[in-house]
Amino acid sequence: MEILKDIWGFLKVRKKFWLLPLIVILLLLGLLIVLSGSSAIAPFIYTIF
Amino acid sequence: MKEIILGISAYYHDSAAALTIDGKIFAAAHEERFSRKKQDSSFPVNACRFVLDEAGVSLGDLTAVVFYDKPYIKFERLLETYHAFAPSGLKSFNSAIPVWIKEKLFMKDNLRKELSKLGREGEKIPQILFPEHHLSHAASAFFPSPFKDAAILTLDGVGEWATTTIGYGNGNKISMLRELWFPHSIGLFYAAFTYYCGFKVNSGEYKLMGLAPYGNPDAEETKSIKRKILDTLVDIREDGSFLLNMDYFDYATKLSMTNDAKWERLFGFPRRKPEQELDQHYMNMAYAIQEVTEEIVLKLAATAKELTKSDNIVLAGGVALNCVANGRLLKAGIFKNIWIQPASGDAGGSLGAALAAHYIYFGNERTEIDPDDSMRGAYLGPQFSDFDIERVARKYGAVYEKFNDFDKLCDKTASLLNNDTVIGWFQGRMEFGPRALGNRSILGDPRCPDMQKKLNLKIKFREGFRPFAPSVLEEDIQEFFDIPVKSPYMLLVAPVVESRRCRIPDNYNELPLYERLYFQRSDVPSITHINFSARIQSVSRKTNPRYWQLINKFKEKTGYGIVVNTSFNVRGEPIVCTPDDAYRCFMRTEMDYLVMGNYLFTKKEQPDWSKTDNWREEFKLD
Numbered sequence: 001m002e003i004l005k006d007i008w009g010f011l012k013v014r015k016k017f018w019l020l021p022l023i024v025i026l027l028l029l030g031l032l033i034v035l036s037g038s039s040a041i042a043p044f045i046y047t048i049f
Numbered sequence: 050m051k052e053i054i055l056g057i058s059a060y061y062h063d064s065a066a067a068l069t070i071d072g073k074i075f076a077a078a079h080e081e082r083f084s085r086k087k088q089d090s091s092f093p094v095n096a097c098r099f100v101l102d103e104a105g106v107s108l109g110d111l112t113a114v115v116f117y118d119k120p121y122i123k124f125e126r127l128l129e130t131y132h133a134f135a136p137s138g139l140k141s142f143n144s145a146i147p148v149w150i151k152e153k154l155f156m157k158d159n160l161r162k163e164l165s166k167l168g169r170e171g172e173k174i175p176q177i178l179f180p181e182h183h184l185s186h187a188a189s190a191f192f193p194s195p196f197k198d199a200a201i202l203t204l205d206g207v208g209e210w211a212t213t214t215i216g217y218g219n220g221n222k223i224s225m226l227r228e229l230w231f232p233h234s235i236g237l238f239y240a241a242f243t244y245y246c247g248f249k250v251n252s253g254e255y256k257l258m259g260l261a262p263y264g265n266p267d268a269e270e271t272k273s274i275k276r277k278i279l280d281t282l283v284d285i286r287e288d289g290s291f292l293l294n295m296d297y298f299d300y301a302t303k304l305s306m307t308n309d310a311k312w313e314r315l316f317g318f319p320r321r322k323p324e325q326e327l328d329q330h331y332m333n334m335a336y337a338i339q340e341v342t343e344e345i346v347l348k349l350a351a352t353a354k355e356l357t358k359s360d361n362i363v364l365a366g367g368v369a370l371n372c373v374a375n376g377r378l379l380k381a382g383i384f385k386n387i388w389i390q391p392a393s394g395d396a397g398g399s400l401g402a403a404l405a406a407h408y409i410y411f412g413n414e415r416t417e418i419d420p421d422d423s424m425r426g427a428y429l430g431p432q433f434s435d436f437d438i439e440r441v442a443r444k445y446g447a448v449y450e451k452f453n454d455f456d457k458l459c460d461k462t463a464s465l466l467n468n469d470t471v472i473g474w475f476q477g478r479m480e481f482g483p484r485a486l487g488n489r490s491i492l493g494d495p496r497c498p499d500m501q502k503k504l505n506l507k508i509k510f511r512e513g514f515r516p517f518a519p520s521v522l523e524e525d526i527q528e529f530f531d532i533p534v535k536s537p538y539m540l541l542v543a544p545v546v547e548s549r550r551c552r553i554p555d556n557y558n559e560l561p562l563y564e565r566l567y568f569q570r571s572d573v574p575s576i577t578h579i580n581f582s583a584r585i586q587s588v589s590r591k592t593n594p595r596y597w598q599l600i601n602k603f604k605e606k607t608g609y610g611i612v613v614n615t616s617f618n619v620r621g622e623p624i625v626c627t628p629d630d631a632y633r634c635f636m637r638t639e640m641d642y643l644v645m646g647n648y649l650f651t652k653k654e655q656p657d658w659s660k661t662d663n664w665r666e667e668f669k670l671d
Contacts, residue, residue, distance in 0.1 A: 002157070002158075003154065003155060003157075003158070006121070006157065007121065007154075010121040010122075010125075014121075014122070014125060016125055019125060019128055019129075022128055022132075023128075026146060026149075026150050027150060027154075029146075029147075029150060030147075030149075030150025030151055030154070
């Protein structure tokens with residue numbers, strides 16, 4: 001999977017390995033969201049997210 | 050083989066696409082103009098199609114596609130911000146993160162999927178590059194500028210981490226010298242006041258800037274608001290860097306900009322509800338925050354000068370659209386020359402991304418530097434033929450007069466302007482950037498005292514206090530305004546010359562808003578703002594010969610080489626793109642005439658606009 005390679009590259013370049021567990025959990029959560037088919041709506045106030 | 054690069058900005062606000070061929074800016078457009086959704090943030094499929102068609106190229110011909118920021122670093126910022134503020138921000142986290150893990154983290158895949166729809170079956174998708182957000186802004190400011198080297202100041206809400214940067218551009222290189230990071234952001238700081246004064250964040254900043262001159266500079270309240278801002282909300286350092294007191298700002302982790310209860314305790318008045326009557330508190334607040342913003346910009350510019358020793362400065366980022374601050378920077382004389390990217394907001398990031406790839410990633414030399422600039426007047430959008438105009442006329446059964454001689458059409462239009470009528474003016478290529486610069490404009494006579502009121506209330510249907518900008522012949526700019534340079538992109542504010550001003554009463558600043566507003570301040574009252582300032586567009590014969598010709602005709606008739614220019618749209622509507630958009634906007638409003646290409650449409654002669662065409666339902670108020 002290209003995304004995993006890209007994320008690993010990003011963590012290495014930015015030296016932010018501590019984000020890895022968080023990203024893994026979030027990706028698993030993401031899988032759940034995709035599987036459950038629910039929609040994701042961006043916060044509206046200012047698109048800094 | 051030619052090097053063709055497609056730049057894209059998308060998924061946050063104001064999506065756009067830009068195309069460069071061997072470093073030359075070929076075409077650029079905002080997605081909102083095609084989709085008719087103001088500040089459309091979706092993938093700019095229509096804008097991409099337009100720029101590719103304009104160049105006659107296909108996806109497979111592209112050397113690279115360049116997205117205007119780095120999604121992973123933005124995600125890093127999100128995670129670290131939530132981590133730093135936890136447990137506060139859970140609600141915002143819950144709404145922001147699903148979008149990321151479902152869509153934005155897979156940006157490369159999403160872009161490929163969207164791009165593949167633009168190409169032919171099986172066509173190869175070129176490499177996709179991701180320069181940093183502020184590098185895209187910096188590139189959009191420096192590479193098209195007329196300077197060989199320049200200090201670069203980028204100011205906006207936020208990109209990945211950076212909110213403000215000082216850089217140096219020389220030849221084909223840009224080096225970043227200083228960065229200020231989220232959450233300390235001048236863009237979000239200004240947006241917080243926009244929000245507190247009851248305007249929409251991301252579009253109402255312009256209104257706040259227009260409201261500022263209504264503040265009373267001598268009032269104790271204005272001075273007190275400014276003092277409180279400086280003592281409590283922001284700590285500004287000598288070099289222009291600053292720290293915001295995040296106890297008062299909620300944007301980092303919540304779904305609002307300000308902590309309203311704390312602000313109310315600090316300033317003594319509540320947040321204004323949208324569309325609520327404007328009272329003096331908010332005008333004074335607008336005045337104070339504008340002053341503070343200008344002070345920050347000036348200090349940053351002084352630091353940029355110290356770091357780069359350059360004579361030139363270029364600006365980009367949403368805050369660079371604050372033309373009052375730009376005017377003050379010009380007047381301060383810190384730099385000999387100043388150039389501001391006309392599409393300074395995120396849309397312009399698409400162009401900057403493409404240029405950054407051309408010069409920095411592919412390492413091409415920057416050999417030709419246009420002494421004006423290489424933005425081609427920002428006329429980079431689509432244009433339409435006589436055939437397109439006639440087709441629209443047929444569609445609506447519209448009545449028109451065709452002029453084979455454009456000079457005669459200008460003569461007629463100038464006479465109509467001289468009779469206090471309001472005219473929609475639609476010519477040539479659409480502008481790139483938020484300002485209409487005479488190709489998608491509504492025009493009026495600046496000498497007419499009622500023009501400001503008429504345009505605001507009957508044509509644009511917007512707030513009565515909002516000022517209008519002049520388009521003046523480039524050669525006549527100093528006849529009207531106290532400004533030593535030209536201002537082709539309406540990005541500099543300067544005062545009307547003393548000799549044209551009227552005497553104002555001593556208690557002028559204490560009069561109620563509308564009494565001040567309707568007081569005749571100069572012999573060009575409808576473009577003279579309440580404090581005698583104007584947001585100037587100088588029109589060059591070289592860049593926009595048709596518009597120049599019209600204004601020159603108006604000058605021949607009246608002695609005034611100047612007209613009122615406002616964007617061709619109603620409130621909440623993106624600026625018109627096609628003849629169809631223009632005709633519908635013309636018929637919805639009390640505009641008297643429409644000139645499209647060589648065609649003149651007279652409102653009185655048009656068939657009844659029987660369609661239940663309610664723009665208020667089609668466009669949300671901004």
